[in-house]
Amino acid sequence: MNVLIVHAHPEPQSFTAALRDQAVQTLQSNGHEVRVSDLYAMNWNPVASAEDFSLRENPEYLAYALEQRHNSKTQTLATDIRQELDKLLWADLLILNFPIYWFSTPAILKGWIDRVLVSGICYGGKRFYDQGGLRGKKALVTVTLGGREHMFGEGAIHGPLEDMLRPLLRGTLAYVGLEVLQPFVGWHVPYISAEARQAFLVSYGRRLESIESDEPIQYPRLGQFDDRLYPLAQRQ
């Protein structure tokens, strides 16, 4: 497989960075090709703006997604976006590797999503969920967080982690057609011992050894809905 790891952590010595390095090593040892986008090191610009387009369809009024569609056709997207998009289209597996900030991605990674998941290529019109532009590829979310495992789940204080990550897992990754694998989670990372961290790395390495046979999470399929996207089941 071709694997793109998008890494977003402000501390180069972080445990999140160790997870990135573990992934590079394990995946390469298993014969996969790996590329890494280290967003902090790249000084990635996360702000979607008019500057992302050098040939505006409508110079008077910015409709961001419409200009994405237009500028991807005319090959006039900003260079930094084009470079990331090329990596994404090259990849069979996308790994987003980050510390949870506010039950979601750090802003620098949210801005990679906002700017790189370009309308007209990654989705558009009726091309989303199982019909999304990136169908056939897979995605894995690898996160570290401060909370303990018992704080998540049904009835737990924060509810299921998958519910907190829903806009990312379902609303973003599954939306563009990616097969979304179960997230890998490093729990309580700022507070655990070096041994406990090492155990997470070993467990992550094992997970990645057999990542190709992982079953994806089930999400809606367009075939379950009519042309106006009303659920077919409601008619019965």
Place this chain on the structure above:
Amino acid sequence: MNVLIVHAHPEPQSFTAALRDQAVQTLQSNGHEVRVSDLYAMNWNPVASAEDFSLRENPEYLAYALEQRHNSKTQTLATDIRQELDKLLWADLLILNFPIYWFSTPAILKGWIDRVLVSGICYGGKRFYDQGGLRGKKALVTVTLGGREHMFGEGAIHGPLEDMLRPLLRGTLAYVGLEVLQPFVGWHVPYISAEARQAFLVSYGRRLESIESDEPIQYPRLGQFDDRLYPLAQRQ
């Protein structure tokens, strides 16, 4: 009330901006004081980094939340963060006003959350949810999106909008102690008539007229959990 509107849209003529202006006008007419942070106009930096702290507790290794705690005590947070934090502490009502990007906030607004909701002031230790540092204040999320209303809800293709917004409504705003009001949603905005847009503005104005009597959404309370944050109900 003192009201802070945090506005994030790359197009100054957008309908989202019209919602902001409607809020300013209605709230001021009702005797409230209003301040606006227009993140695009301010060229807000959304990237959490070591540069946010001028006096590091640990200069060798960046633990972002720990440095927030330390630098808020020593008054050494970056000036742009301090200014936004002062507005937030001044406000009785926080309105986040933005277009939905990937079922969530645009990155520039995510970075306002990452950087301004400072550990040690807005939350920390056991001060979260109903014990959060901003308890006694309220929050309203005002969003525009491309989807139609029937695409959201139980059994709908995207599920309930509140579920997609969960990391923001519950994991962020409720987490810091804010009473979270039902979001105001402008549906299908890029595709509707000027009359339909006008109807949303009127409806938003009416909502804001009586915003002080709105009932907040119910979220977990720390009293429902033991000292280690296991749910008390499970013991019975």
